[in-house]
Amino acid sequence: MELKNTVAVVTGANRGLGRQLATQLLERGAKVYAAARRPETVDLAGVTPLRLDVTDEESIRAAARIASDATLLVNNAGISTATPLIAGGTDAVRLEMETNFFGPLAVTRAFAPVIEGNGGGAVLNVLSVLSWLHPAGLGAYAAAKAAAWALTNAAREELAPRGITVSALHVGYMDTDMAAAIPADQKVDPADVATQALTGLEQGLLEILADDTTRYVKQSLSAAPNAE
Template identity: 45%
Template sequence: MELHGATALVTGTNRGIGHHFAIELLRRGAKVYATARRPELVNVPGAEVLRLDITDQGSVEAAAAIATDVDVLINNAAFTAGGNFMTGDLDAIRMTMDSNYYGTLAMIRAFAPILARNGGGAILNVLSAAAWTTVDGNTSYAAAKSAQWGLTNGVRLELAAQGTQVTALVPGLIATETMKDFAANAGIDFPDGLLEDPADLVRLALDGLEAGEIEIVDRIGADAKASLIGPPSTFDLEAVAASYGAGTRS
């Protein structure tokens, strides 16, 4: 998928990875629709900013009615704070599944006909290595990402006939404010270089998208997928940190 001259829509561009996707796509010569539930928080010079709540069908349809020239869809927006199944707030757990799974599905269903009319194009879904394991403290998020991985594989099969490339980005630990706050609250020190710089991850993802890859992983993502051949395991942040030469603070 050639990104220079493409038209991309990115969800969740008000911060984190989504912001970096919008910036890097513009740098590569794409037109960008930068979307967020609160568009006033989007700071992406050169992009066309749209209000978009992926869990609101009316909002999704409104964005699709405007962005009719899209040939690259990047599904990044997601609610992450569901917590554990047994102790988390049930509404938060529902929102985690609603945004990661149903919200992504709503976006794909709305934009697949647009991609078809524009030559097929590509879809990139931002997943997590948690899809291949689970995370104590946020088991509902891990389950939602696992469901999103299955969704990604399913729509890849269904959209192949219209020539739409469907790619999954499956990273491990990303140096976002959310991850840094989570680690700080857990008393975990990560070694230098373990947390993936969002800008570097985005470049890896877009290089893979242009190369036609259907699954893009970093080193932690690769280890998580390899673990699927054994018994189910927990993604233990403390253990991961220790394995790379760090640990918990005293």
């Protein structure tokens, strides 16, 4: 996909990886709608701030009407509540699913006809190494990201006849607010991840693995489950 002159909508673009993606899309010649629940927090010059709460379908529909020239959707917005599935609160588990699975689903459903009407384009879903690796302490997040991986694969098949490719970005810990408690030497630079993601889109990759941990885990999927 040629990113120059692409019209991109990036959710969660006010900080972290989303901000890096928006910045680098601008640098590659794209028009960028920087979407956030509070658009006044978007401080990146050159973008168009866009109100979009992935848990609010009316705000999603309104954003799709405003960004009616979109050809690229980046589903980046997400949360982590560090909630286990059995001992954790059900409300927190549901919030993770609403934000990390139903959110990208709703945004993709709203923007697919927009992208198709503009001649086709692409969707990039920001997933995680935890799409495949499911530690108990992060069970809610892992379950939501695993569901989002399934969403990505199913939507790819469904949207291909409409001229829309669907790609996944998988990554471990990044140096963002979400991973603030993780030691620095275990985190990767979100700017580097953004570069890999956009280069992967330009190369037509359907799955982009952004760090060594993610590549190792993907290669290990055929191993027997750990019984401990």
